[in-house]
Amino acid sequence: MHSAVHRMNALFTFSVLLLAVLCGAASFLDAFTSPLSSSSSYVRADAQVLRVNRFRKQLNGNDEVSLNLNVSIDMRSLFTWNTKQVFVFLAAEYATPKNSLNQISLWDHIILDKDQANFQTKVNSKYPLIDQGSNLRGRKVDIVLHWHVMPKTGRMVRDKLLLSDFHLPEVYT
Amino acid sequence: MIVTSALIIWKGLMYVTGSESPVVVVLSGSMEPGFKRGDILFLHMSKDPIRTGEIVVFNVDGREIPIVHRVIKVHERQDTREIDILTKGDNNFGDDRLLYAHGQLWLQQHHIMGRAVGFLPYVGWVTIIMTEKPIIKYLLIGALGLLVITSKE
Structure with missing residues (x-):
């Protein structure tokens, strides 16, 4: 009755069940750790556009912008025992007559450790800001910080914070 | 007993998440260090529009295996509310245009199978x-x- 196969089956079923329960429990406990439940008030960050490196119209008619930004981030409060990494990125967000919303990631970074979660840096946009069309001259663009908290196991959480806005020049460079 | 309970759990998850395949296994390292090969993701398909930063599972025409990557660009049309999406793997150097069908620049809503909401390793x-x-x-x-x-x- 208690054959080896029988025992292995029981052991396997039990271990998978245990892992699933632990995963659920981890998400449940995470809901109580205060930083995650209202994270935007615990994250301190600032980002300003320092310079427009390049602003031109591509051959296909789309506007393309490259920016230089000053970024400072303090996300130490997001790290708990169940945090594997925080994926953080800056997005340019704006509206045009054609599109009610354009969200374009400019720069991203993966924070693996609480010790590395407080820093200040000057960066060039990693991905160019390319519009669908030619609507960027003089356009007001919001710089929004987004973050995505990935747990060791359980539920993933994301949030965002509007940091600053700026106007693109009226003429191409 | 084992088979029926597995089926019940699967169908139950389908109902709760509203996605045709509520669980996917990560097959490549393109999202490391977040997701490794062999990790399981729980998907959710809600009516909320897709936004940047979300991790979505999408199908590309002519590819059998769905891909799990992060959304880096979203353009939402003023009149029709249709969306154009561009994705990228966290661990990949460039965006996913090379993975899309020949000549395809954007993903649309109908390519998206769901967004990843939960995570179970190994x-x-x-x-x-x-x-x-x-x-x-x-x-x-x-x-x-x-x-x-x-x-x-």
Whole structure:
């Protein structure tokens, strides 16, 4: 009755069940750790556009912008025992007559450790800001910080914070 | 018993998440260090529009296996509310245009199977091993069959 196969089956079923329960429990406990439940008030960050490196119209008619930004981030409060990494990125967000919303990631970074979660840096946009069309001259663009908290196991959480806005020049460079 | 309960759990998850395949196994390292090969993702398909930063599972025409990557660009049309999406793997150097169908620049809503909301490590290795080494699958099915026959009480 208690054959080896029988025992292995029981052991396997039990271990998978245990892992699933632990995963659920981890998400449940995470809901109580205060930083995650209202994270935007615990994250301190600032980002300003320092310079427009390049602003031109591509051959296909789309506007393309490259920016230089000053970024400072303090996300130490997001790290708990169940945090594997925080994926953080800056997005340019704006509206045009054609599109009610354009969200374009400019720069991203993966924070693996609480010790590395407080820093200040000057960066060039990693991905160019390319519009669908030619609507960027003089356009007001919001710089929004987004973050995505990935747990060791359980539920993933994301949030965002509007940091600053700026106007693109009226003429191409 | 095992088979029926598995089916019930699967159908239950389908109902709760509203996605046709509520669980996917990560097959590549393109999202490391967030997701590793063999991790399991729970998907959710809600009516909320897709936004940047979300991790979505999408199908590309002409590819059998769905891809799990992060959204880096979203353009939402003023009149029709249709969206254009561009994705990228966290661990990849460039965006996903090379993975899309020839000449395709954007993903649309109908390419998206769901967004990843939860995460369970390692368990997916079971299915990876079973698909790559079919002999183990047959051994396991055989052993389970034997178990069913022999464990009559």
